Amino acid sequence: MNVNANSYVIGVDFGTLSGRAVVVRVADGAELGSAVHVYEHGVIEDTLPASGERLAPDWALQSPRDWIEVLRTAVPAAVAAAGIAPEHVIGLGTDFTACTVLPATADGVPLCEELPTRPHAWPKLWKHHAAQPYADRINTLAADLGEPWLPRYGGKISSEWQFAKALQVLEEDPEVFGRAERWIEAADWIVWRLTGVESRNVCTAGYKGIFQDSYPSAEFLAKLHPRFPELLGKLATGQVGPETGGVRLAPLGGLAGRLSAEAAAWTGLPQGTAVAVGNVDAHVTAAAADAVRPGQMMAIMGTSTCHVLPSDRLAEVPGMCGVVRDGIVPGLWGYEAGQSGVGDIFAWFADTGLPAAHAREAEALGRTPHEHLTELAAAQRVGEHGLVALDWHSGNRSILVDHHLSGVLIGQTLATRPEDVYRALIEATAFGARLIVETFEHAGVPVTEFVAAGGLLQNRFLMQVYADVLRRPVSVIGSGQGPALGSAIHAAVAAGAYPGIQEAAAAMGRRHEQAYVPDPGRADAYDRLYAVYRDLHDAFGDGRLLHELRAIRNGAAA
Incomplete structure (x- = not known):
């Protein structure tokens, strides 16, 4: 272990209505400062910001610009509140709601910036439930064909997940589907923007992307729509590996990359700071509670x-x-x-x-x-x-x-x-x-x-x-900021302060056992x-x- 008393990590939790940054001491998990940025657009569920177009029932979108503003405002404010020198921050970790997914170009530009008047070009928030008919089609076909991955999801996939939302885009706006060179979870997109390195984390791919050793086959997807196999190319990162059907997933607690010059300017942190692999807000909280x-x-x-x-x-x-x-x-x-x-x-x-x-x-x-x-x-x-x-x-x-x-x-x-x-x-x-x-x-x-x-x-x-x-x-x-603390714990692992998540959680996480007894x-x-x-x-x-x-x-x- 490499735990220095003057070393700190930052966890950033991107929630439904706001984003929160927390500065945490690596040695013991003490939370020294935090800040919140409320999203300007909140949850986009009534009208589209660019056009005022009324959205159909069960839609829920978000704006990527709100996420970037969390990095610009909440991270520097949390560092200031903690009273620490930015150069003592050794790692940054992030978590996101999921499945919150967006179409983007190969360079990571969200399509909503190029096509702001097209609803399907915007990120679909986790609570976007308008894809239920498409989830029903996927579930029915998978059950009829006996797809081996279906039991790993309790017999049904959710309308909240990547494939149901992607099929909705393809059916309802095929041009946007075609323009999307990437179909990416916000958890991975924000890490891409922080580091300049595209990756896919094992958590969102496994739970929200139906990844069980590989994604569903092109043959299966083609039975849903002739063009649906194109989605597999939009999920790839270019990091091929035959053991995962052409996709190499990044492990939780791993080093996704290092803070780019652009992201360093946003956050006020040193360029080259370790950035942890992306994660889901719920799953990362387990580490915060040990x-x-x-x-x-x-x-x-x-x-x-x-x-x-x-x-x-x-x-x-x-x-x-x-x-x-x-x-x-x-x-x-x-x-x-x-x-x-x-x-x-x-x-x-x-x-x-x-x-x-x-x-x-x-x-x-x-x-x-x-x-x-x-x-x-x-x-x-x-x-x-x-x-x-x-x-x-x-x-x-x-x-x-x-x-x-x-x-x-x-x-x-x-x-x-x-x-x-x-x-x-x-x-x-x-x-x-x-x-x-x-x-x-x-x-x-x-x-x-x-x-x-x-x-x-x-x-x-x-x-x-x-x-x-x-x-x-x-x-x-034992924390009121579980996801952010959990992300900070993952950042400590990515920075090399602890050998693994369990060791870091034991030192930095906390819970009160049997706080309520029946x-x-x-x-x-x-x-x-x-x-x-x-x-x-x-x-x-x-x-x-x-x-x-x-x-x-x-x-x-x-």
């Missing part, structure tokens, strides 16, 4: 929740997002599952479901709507509201893998109050998490510890509900509600009714 050993399920709870789990066992888990060798840490199988909407659901209800009288009461008490609803909900006994909800307001990622499902709430009466619904929504997301845990364990992949991270940890009532519903203790990360009485009461949730889940999970409602909505909006 949850990188078999059986430690990490739940990153924010607008959505992503569940990642290292394991020494390979199994086919129904509805999982994927299992990838070396996908979280080298040497282990990395599993991913998730819930498409969690914090987004609570925010939607607080924004739209709070009557004026409740809002005035919250203001008089000095509470935010969330705080007020939480206080009222926490005063109830389990089951007192008589409600059960399905947490599908943003579709279902696991275990049904269907983003055209929608939320369901049953049990309402004229006595139902806003706090009742709010509590039922919190409980629904906990039930969804329990179903994911049970599905893994029934498939022979044990979950020995449930570790939580993300912004929702601030709600202690919510976290206790999770412990009670799961009937197991919940550990919590109450036996509440857990028993939740078992009854969970049984109703499972019945409701199975009744509506085929999508027959919910798909019809969505079709009616989309037809009316056309």
Whole structure:
């Protein structure tokens, strides 16, 4: 190891609405300074910035210029806040939402800069769900042909992923598809801009790009569209390797390259600083919580929740997002599952479901709507509201893998109050998490510890509900900036300060074990509600009714 007391690394977390930079001491993981840059364009889901064109339902785009501004503003501000000399920074690591993917030229120029009035030229954010029909086509064909990679993804791929989004571009704007010389995850694109070196990381390729030793074959893709095999050339980096079907993937914690002169000018860091291989925000957080050993399920709870789990066992888990060798840490199988909407659901209800009288009461008490609803909900006994909800307001990622499902709430009466619904929504997301845990364990992949991270940890009532519903203790990360800290840990490995991610995580990561312990009485009461949730889940999970409602909505909006 080469750990100097005056050595620092920077982690940059590119989120859904903003980017955050954190300066971290290599020796012990101490976070010394941070800064946030809020994206000017946020999530582009209503109209296209360049033309004002109205976007169709379920679209979600982003602007690459917002990402570059994070490097220009948040990184120098974090260094200044930390009070350190830039020359003492030995490494930079980044993470991104995924699958957030964009078409670009061979030089890395985003096509939206050349074709700003074409919606399909813009990066598609992870929550772009308009590719669901194309995911359905891919899944049906793969199942019919018995494609060997399909079981590695729980039997279905998501509309959020690279191939479904690429097929949508090809079908709906073939000119943009043809102009795109690269189809690249934002996680890899930002590293390309930092270093001048194009790469593809094993995490996004494996989980979001259907890479299992190789990509799906050209023969398979041609059955979806005669031109679809062209996508394989857009995914290549020029780093050929026959062992991976023509693509050499970069390992997590590896050195992707060194900071270019242009990126050094943006960030204020020395040219030549080590830059780590790109990664996904959820997967990199496991290192920040030192949850990188078999059986430690990490739940990153924010607008959505992503569940990642290292394991020494390979199994086919129904509805999982994927299992990838070396996908979280080298040497282990990395599993991913998730819930498409969690914090987004609570925010939607607080924004739209709070009557004026409740809002005035919250203001008089000095509470935010969330705080007020939480206080009222926490005063109830389990089951007192008589409600059960399905947490599908943003579709279902696991275990049904269907983003055209929608939320369901049953049990309402004229006595139902806003706090009742709010509590039922919190409980629904906990039930969804329990179903994911049970599905893994029934498939022979044990979950020995449930570790939580993300912004929702601030709600202690919510976290206790999770412990009670799961009937197991919940550990919590020891940092409020998990993805950025995890990226910094990967930067320390890339810079040579530690021999591997597990060693760096042990020194720099932290978590509080069993921060929330289940109450036996509440857990028993939740078992009854969970049984109703499972019945409701199975009744509506085929999508027959919910798909019809969505079709009616989309037809009316056309």
